[in-house]
Amino acid sequence: ALVRSGLSNYTFPDNFMFGVATAAFQIEGGWNAGGKGESVWDTYIHEHPDYTLDKSNGDVAADSYHKYKQDIVMVESLGVKYYRLSISWPRILPKGTDDYINMEGVKYYRRVFEGLLKANITPVVTLYHWDLPTPLMDLGGWTNPKIIDYFEDYARVAFRLFGDVVKYWTTINEIHIHCYHGYGNDYFVPAVKFQGVAEYLCSHYMLLGHARVYHLYDKTFKPYQKGIIGITLDSFFAEPKDENNPDDVAAAERYLQMRLGQYAHPIYSKEGNYPVLVRERIYNMSISQGFARSRLPVFTPQEIETLRGSSDFFGLNHYTSILASSSSMEDGWAVPSLDHDTGVRGEQDPKWPIPGAPWLAVHPPGFRKLLNWITKQYGTKVPIIVTENGMSDSGSLNDYERVSYYNHYLEQLLLAIHEDGCNVAGYIAWTLMDDFEWKDGYSVKFGLFHVDYKSPRRTRTPKLSAINYREIVTKKRINFDYIKIPSYRYSR
Ligand code: GBH
Numbered sequence: 089a090l091v092r093s094g095l096s097n098y099t100f101p102d103n104f105m106f107g108v109a110t111a112a113f114q115i116e117g118g119w120n121a122g123g124k125g126e127s128v129w130d131t132y133i134h135e136h137p138d139y140t141l142d143k144s145n146g147d148v149a150a151d152s153y154h155k156y157k158q159d160i161v162m163v164e165s166l167g168v169k170y171y172r173l174s175i176s177w178p179r180i181l182p183k184g185t186d187d188y189i190n191m192e193g194v195k196y197y198r199r200v201f202e203g204l205l206k207a208n209i210t211p212v213v214t215l216y217h218w219d220l221p222t223p224l225m226d227l228g229g230w231t232n233p234k235i236i237d238y239f240e241d242y243a244r245v246a247f248r249l250f251g252d253v254v255k256y257w258t259t260i261n262e263i264h265i266h267c268y269h270g271y272g273n274d275y276f277v278p279a280v281k282f283q284g285v286a287e288y289l290c291s292h293y294m295l296l297g298h299a300r301v302y303h304l305y306d307k308t309f310k311p312y313q314k315g316i317i318g319i320t321l322d323s324f325f326a327e328p329k330d331e332n333n334p335d336d337v338a339a340a341e342r343y344l345q346m347r348l349g350q351y352a353h354p355i356y357s358k359e360g361n362y363p364v365l366v367r368e369r370i371y372n373m374s375i376s377q378g379f380a381r382s383r384l385p386v387f388t389p390q391e392i393e394t395l396r397g398s399s400d401f402f403g404l405n406h407y408t409s410i411l412a413s414s415s416s417m418e419d420g421w422a423v424p425s426l427d428h429d430t431g432v433r434g435e436q437d438p439k440w441p442i443p444g445a446p447w448l449a450v451h452p453p454g455f456r457k458l459l460n461w462i463t464k465q466y467g468t469k470v471p472i473i474v475t476e477n478g479m480s481d482s483g484s485l486n487d488y489e490r491v492s493y494y495n496h497y498l499e500q501l502l503l504a505i506h507e508d509g510c511n512v513a514g515y516i517a518w519t520l521m522d523d524f525e526w527k528d529g530y531s532v533k534f535g536l537f538h539v540d541y542k543s544p545r546r547t548r549t550p551k552l553s554a555i556n557y558r559e560i561v562t563k564k565r566i567n568f569d570y571i572k573i574p575s576y577r578y579s580r
Contacts, residue, residue, distance in 0.1 A: 095495065098502040100564040105514030107170030108163055108536065108557075109476055111217035111261065113146050114523035116176060118153030122192035125182025127219035128229070132277040139277075140529035149524045150539050151546045156200050158548060162520060162537055164207045166554060167561040171209050172475060172516045173200070174217035174261065177242055180249075184221030186241040194249055201253045212256040212475075212516065214320065215243055215301070218266055218276075225278050230271065230290040230297075239297040240304055247309045255315035257305065258403050258475065259298045262322040263351045267291040272426055275527060284424025285383050288370070292385040295354055295395060302398040319355065320403030320475045323348035325454035325461070326412040326434065333413075339432045340412040342369075344461060346430040352402070354387070356466035360396035361387055370429050377424055401513065402462060405476035408447065409454030410434035443489040444480030445525075445532045450493055456500035459510045471513035474501065478518035480525070483533035490536075490553040495566050502566070517557060521548055 100106075119130050133145040152159055163171045177184065179193035204211050216239070220229055224238055243259070260266075269276035272287030280286045298319050305317045326343040328336035342365065345353075349363045361367070362384065371382040387395070415421070415433035422428065436442070440449035455477070462472060479493040494517065504510040522535035530541050536554040540547040559567040 095566050095568055096499045096502050096506075097565070098506045100502065101505070102564075103513075104564070105170050105473065105516075106168045106561040107172055107212060107514065107516035108166055108168050108520045109172035109212075109516045109518050110152070110159075110174075110520050110523065111214065112174045112176040112179070113149070113217065113219040114519075114525070115150040115152040115159075115521065116179075117146065117148040117151045119147045121153055122179075122196065123182060123190040124176065124193055125178035125184070125190070126222040127176065127178045128222055128225045128278045129219055131222045131225075132279065140527055142529035142531045144524070144529035146524045148546075150521055150548075153196065155546060155548075156196075157203060159520065160200070160203045160207050160209070162548060162550075162554075163204070163209055165550070165558065166536065167558045169208065169210055170212050170256070170514065170516060171204055171520075172212040172214065172258075174214035174219075175246060175250075176219050177216065178219065178221040180245065181221060181242055184224040184238060184242070186245050189245060189249075197250060198253070201250060205253060210256060211254050212258065213246075213250070213254045214258045214261050215239075215246060216259065217261040218270070220278070229278055229280075230267070230293050231280070231286055233293055233296075235293055236297045236300050240300045243301040243304060244308075247305060247313070251309050251313040251315065255313070257315060257317040258320045259301050259317065260294055261320050261475075262405055263291045263294045263319075264347060265322060267294065268426055283422050284426065284429065287426050288384045291351060292387075295351065296391060298355075299391075299394045299398045303394060316400040318399040318401040318403050318473070320405055321348060321351050322405035322407075322476070323458060324407070324434075325409040325451075325458040326432070327409060327437075327451075327454065327457070329411040329413040329435070335414040336412060339414045343410070343412045343430060343432040343434065346426070346432075348462075349465065352462070352466065354392070354395040355397070355399050356402060356470060357396075360392040369431075373424060373429050383424060399470065402466070402470050402472045403475040404458075404462065404472055405518070406455055406458055406474065407477065407479070407518075408449050409440070409451040409458075411437055441489070443493075444482065445528065448480055450479065450489075450496075452493075452496040452500045455497050456504045456508070459501070459504040459512060460508050463504075463508070463510045468509065468511040471511045473514040473516070474512065475516050476518035477515065478534050480532045480534045483522060483538060485538055485549060485551050487551045487553045490551065491556040491567075494553060494557060494560070495568075498560060499566050 267287040267290035271280040271290040274281040326340040328340040370384040436449040521537035522539040525532040
């Protein structure tokens with residue numbers, strides 16, 4: 089019997105974009121194949137072999153450098169018409185700079201893009217999903233303003249060589265995660281660990297790099313290539329821990345402004361620039377800590393203008409939520425740090441299931457609320473494309489929890505469209521197959537397809553969630569049939 093408890097009968101609009109995502113470093117392998125240069129992830133893990141949880145590296149990964157034809161068949165089997173993937177910058181520019189183009193790498197991506205088009209699948213291409221060419225890191229990576237020129241030069245090469253077949257571009261994946269974990273802290277590569285300072289430099293130059301590349305495409309390539317270009321930002325949602333406590337309500341709002349508004353406001357708001365709350369907090373904290381100026385760099389009026397409106401869509405990655413309450417020094421944040429500047433204590437509601445990685449608690453209503461928060465802040469003119477959403481578990485082929493996750497999160501998306509009037513144009517699931525999950529190595533599984541990492545063949549097998557996703561995509565509605573097991577139901 090069908091169990092419909094709480095699940096929505098709404099359907100996805102006819103032109104709704106369904107897709108599935110991957111990222112180059114997480115699947116390709118072939119780390120030094122075909123003339124590829126080293127990325128910071130190659131270099132760092134080779135120098136710190138114990139860095140990942142399972143002491144693994146990305147040298148072979150899912151071997152998509154050699155198995156991309158299988159990947160395309162898998163994407164096709166899901167029934168989706170969009171495949172979000174990223175280009176490895178050092179695979180086409182081994183030194184990072186545009187004076188030498190590695191044609192072997194270029195041919196690889198041309199084969200992938202043309203193979204997708206032949207299968208009637210549209211590539212959605214991310215220019216930067218964290219694998220910076222190592223020589224550019226030696227110059228300071230995203231803390232060196234010169235990176236804006238290098239990023240533009242790389243993007244120009246990509247638009248020239250692939251713009252005839254690629255019509256959907258995103259510049260950068262998740263400014264916050266990359267800068268907070270990789271520059272403020274050492275949880276992610278390049279592990280700069282200069283808290284309260286480096287994460288703001290990184291995100292400042294990333295924003296400016298994004299705007300530069302947006303305008304390059306908009307002026308020089310868009311008129312004849314006719315594609316669109318945007319950025320992907322990410323955020324958890326924050327619920328006030330106690331919704332009757334004004335301090336908690338303020339904490340939840342502050343969290344969203346520091347965690348998402350900091351990067352979204354310069355691009356999507358009417359007035360541009362960092363949100364006032366973000367500027368004032370970091371300035372005041374900085375001065376009281378003895379700095380002569382704010383640790384948050386200041387945009388010139390002209391930079392504010394180049395950033396304003398510099399995205400054809402709002403790419404959103406979303407996975408989980410927190411309960412927010414006001415935090416003080418006793419919470420043990422380093423001073424200075426983005427966490428201390430934010431001053432929000434985040435915890436998980438014990439009622440939210442945690443099927444895999446400890447940070448990912450399942451709370452579907454947070455997704456709808458985040459879509460509404462974005463809509464309220466920035467309006468409905470720019471469509472939201474959900475560029476990642478998904479869940480990790482231990483990797484079973486009968487992944488009922490992932491089936492339930494997708495059905496319930498997609499139900500919230502339908503409610504956001506039909507009951508709240510949010511302008512959501514697409515949904516791209518993370519991820520096609522079990523992959524290299526950064527610091528977690530291969531121990532955390534997000535895939536719709538299982539990958540056998542014990543076999544040199546890297547055999548791919550669809551999980552139940554792949555079949556479920558295909559049902560949703562082809563019927564354009566939530567798939568009720570798989571919600572059979574009571575413990576996998578979540579309330580609205
Ligand atoms: C996305 O990042 C990435 O774009 C993608 O490459 C990745 O595979 C996917 O999510 C799944 O992780 O937050 O301090 O508890 C999502 C951001 C980064 C959030 C790591 C959780 C764990 C440490 N994730 N973070 S913490």
